[in-house]
Amino acid sequence: MLKFDEQKQIDSVKGALALRGKIEEIVDQICKDGFKNICWLGIGGTYASCLQAEVHMKEKSGLDFFVENAAEYLTTGNKKVGADTIVVVSSVTGSTIEMVEGVKKASAAGAKVLGFIDVDTTELAQIVDYEIAYPGNEQLKFFMVADRFMYNAGEFPEYDRYYKELDENLAVDLVEVEKAADAFGEAFAKKHCNDSIHYFVGAGNQYGSTYSYAMCYWEEQHWIRTKSIHSAEFFHGMLEIVDRDTPVTVFVGEDAQRSLSERVVKFLPRVCANYTVIDSKDYELKGISEEFRGNLSHLVTHAVTQRIDAHLEQINCHPMEIRRYYRQFDY
Amino acid sequence: MLKFDEQKQIDSVKGALALRGKIEEIVDQICKDGFKNICWLGIGGTYASCLQAEVHMKEKSGLDFFVENAAEYLTTGNKKVGADTIVVVSSVTGSTIEMVEGVKKASAAGAKVLGFIDVDTTELAQIVDYEIAYPGNEQLKFFMVADRFMYNAGEFPEYDRYYKELDENLAVDLVEVEKAADAFGEAFAKKHCNDSIHYFVGAGNQYGSTYSYAMCYWEEQHWIRTKSIHSAEFFHGMLEIVDRDTPVTVFVGEDAQRSLSERVVKFLPRVCANYTVIDSKDYELKGISEEFRGNLSHLVTHAVTQRIDAHLEQINCHPMEIRRYYRQFDY
Numbered sequence: 120m121l122k123f124d125e126q127k128q129i130d131s132v133k134g135a136l137a138l139r140g141k142i143e144e145i146v147d148q149i150c151k152d153g154f155k156n157i158c159w160l161g162i163g164g165t166y167a168s169c170l171q172a173e174v175h176m177k178e179k180s181g182l183d184f185f186v187e188n189a190a191e192y193l194t195t196g197n198k199k200v201g202a203d204t205i206v207v208v209s210s211v212t213g214s215t216i217e218m219v220e221g222v223k224k225a226s227a228a229g230a231k232v233l234g235f236i237d238v239d240t241t242e243l244a245q246i247v248d249y250e251i252a253y254p255g256n257e258q259l260k261f262f263m264v265a266d267r268f269m270y271n272a273g274e275f276p277e278y279d280r281y282y283k284e285l286d287e288n289l290a291v292d293l294v295e296v297e298k299a300a301d302a303f304g305e306a307f308a309k310k311h312c313n314d315s316i317h318y319f320v321g322a323g324n325q326y327g328s329t330y331s332y333a334m335c336y337w338e339e340q341h342w343i344r345t346k347s348i349h350s351a352e353f354f355h356g357m358l359e360i361v362d363r364d365t366p367v368t369v370f371v372g373e374d375a376q377r378s379l380s381e382r383v384v385k386f387l388p389r390v391c392a393n394y395t396v397i398d399s400k401d402y403e404l405k406g407i408s409e410e411f412r413g414n415l416s417h418l419v420t421h422a423v424t425q426r427i428d429a430h431l432e433q434i435n436c437h438p439m440e441i442r443r444y445y446r447q448f449d450y
Numbered sequence: 451m452l453k454f455d456e457q458k459q460i461d462s463v464k465g466a467l468a469l470r471g472k473i474e475e476i477v478d479q480i481c482k483d484g485f486k487n488i489c490w491l492g493i494g495g496t497y498a499s500c501l502q503a504e505v506h507m508k509e510k511s512g513l514d515f516f517v518e519n520a521a522e523y524l525t526t527g528n529k530k531v532g533a534d535t536i537v538v539v540s541s542v543t544g545s546t547i548e549m550v551e552g553v554k555k556a557s558a559a560g561a562k563v564l565g566f567i568d569v570d571t572t573e574l575a576q577i578v579d580y581e582i583a584y585p586g587n588e589q590l591k592f593f594m595v596a597d598r599f600m601y602n603a604g605e606f607p608e609y610d611r612y613y614k615e616l617d618e619n620l621a622v623d624l625v626e627v628e629k630a631a632d633a634f635g636e637a638f639a640k641k642h643c644n645d646s647i648h649y650f651v652g653a654g655n656q657y658g659s660t661y662s663y664a665m666c667y668w669e670e671q672h673w674i675r676t677k678s679i680h681s682a683e684f685f686h687g688m689l690e691i692v693d694r695d696t697p698v699t700v701f702v703g704e705d706a707q708r709s710l711s712e713r714v715v716k717f718l719p720r721v722c723a724n725y726t727v728i729d730s731k732d733y734e735l736k737g738i739s740e741e742f743r744g745n746l747s748h749l750v751t752h753a754v755t756q757r758i759d760a761h762l763e764q765i766n767c768h769p770m771e772i773r774r775y776y777r778q779f780d781y
Binding site for chain 2: 189
């Protein structure tokens with residue numbers, strides 16, 4: 120299989136799950152000390168992950184949490200961020216300027232910052248209050264933080280049972296999803312490699328990944344135009360520009376917002392002959408209870424899109440690591 | 451001038467501003483009774499207006515307020531909505547199903563609902579706790595509510611001076627903007643009437659209107675494809691698909707996020723020869739103090755896009771009131 124190192128991917132997810140002890144230690148100490156609210160701070164792809172953590176918490180939690188875009192925080196500000204705020208951030212490079220400045224501003228306002236900064240020698244890694252350095256798996260890291268906060272608030276009593284299942288099965292399950300999705304990924308890439316624009320639709324914890332897949336993968340890495348939209352919002356404008364040949368892909372997850380995407384799936388065949396449904400339900404997660412699948416839907420569809428990416432990169436002769444403009448000159 | 455009834459538009463804005471007495475009475479009573487938080491609830495275009503109210507309040511306010519999408523509220527829920535929550539909604543038709551159900555759910559959770567339902571005979575108008583029926587001017591209504599809450603919290607001491615200027619000048623100022631923008635609107639419509647896709651970028655209180663202009667006007671009413679993006683997010687993916695001929699329009703406002711859009715304006719000429727800047731600063735608002743212009747930027751750019759719409763509708767022989775699918779069949 121193209122661009123697929125099974126053992127490396129298994130180790131990557133297992134290593135991320137193994138961070139849980141450290142996460143629990145930090146979150147438990149924060150809860151013991153007391154806190155007022157939780158701010159998920161991000162920009163671009165990390166902002167999208169924040170949206171996923173937010174919708175995940177909304178299903179269960181009465182805690183005070185919110186998402187803030189780092190650039191908006193630096194200009195408009197947010198008076199909720201202050202002493203007793205816990206800011207959670209993630210950064211692969213540790214050098215994204217909005218994140219560095221955003222963390223400094225939040226710290227100056229009295230907030231404590233928990234950072235997943237992959238490169239722990241960067242300035243950003245040095246200035247956060249709690250640093251965990253481990254590559255990739257951003258959503259998994261964020262959700263482990265969210266889940267521990269909810270567990271401590273008595274909102275996630277199934278926590279131990281849930282993470283036992285993840286520790287034992289998730290890493291292998293996700294590579295099995297990739298294997299099961301490879302033929303689909305190749306066919307999809309062949310069909311859509313010349314799209315002048317591609318529409319991606321999703322809801323729930325799929326919305327953040329839909330937004331990020333469209334912008335951070337197709338636009339940034341494949342240089343193919345996209346629009347992403349929330350499944351609920353699709354019906355309030357965007358539907359009008361869909362016709363027979365419009366390429367539309369709907370990501371359907373298994374969390375509480377599943378019905379919003381199902382509505383799009385029901386609508387599309389009436390007006391469009393070029394749509395695709397990527398439904399996490401179509402993929403087995405051995406050893407994971409039905410009740411927990413909703414929390415993991417975005418990891419399943421990400422495993423599917425990994426297969427699209429691998430083939431699209433090859434078909435289009437477009438290395439995903441090259442950038443036209445991003446960080447190529449000052450702007 | 452095409453599709454322009456000066457007196458009618460002046461009367462419309464003056465009438466909206468004249469709702470302030472009623473709004474103050476309702477909000478003052480709510481503040482006297484006490485409340486916990488404010489939920490701006492919307493979907494589609496009204497969701498976009500909620501985002502504008504939110505960013506407007508963020509600049510000044512320490513109150514507890516947030517935006518909720520009605521369809522997401524109906525599925526995922528939001529535990530912040532409960533007794534002592536004030537929900538603010540707006541609806542032209544009063545029949546948008548997500549809004550009717552969303553208001554019912556919020557009421558059942560104990561919230562009080564303030565509704566600007568234009569048709570006060572509809573079910574939605576009947577089930578809100580406080581109803582104000584007056585057509586159009588949604589942003590103005592929402593901002594008057596936000597401003598009164600902030601005034602009562604001691605966060606808007608310039609309130610009386612500000613609204614005196616608006617009452618005396620805004621209605622005429624906005625029609626003057628339309629007149630000043632008409633030639634531009636015609637040229638823009640001629641240049642972009644055949645765009646296969648058009649990109650709209652904005653930040654601050656321009657973001658909600660950018661999102662809504664792209665989706666509720668170009669997609670829904672002109673049937674032209676668009677993508678809208680926040681100016682800050684533009685640099686984290688979308689920039690890569692911009693080339694010489696890509697049609698991009700940046701809306702630049704005068705609130706705290708102006709610098710985020712200015713950054714896009716500075717970047718574009720390096721890589722694109724088909725971009726347009728619509729800057730509220732280019733239009734006079736006689737009798738409005740410099741310090742208040744940021745609050746009104748989105749009304750200025752809306753006056754400009756009204757002129758684009760009038761000409762685009764005529765050039766493309768596409769009546770803005772027709773819909774392909776929206777409410778044409780069950781979905």
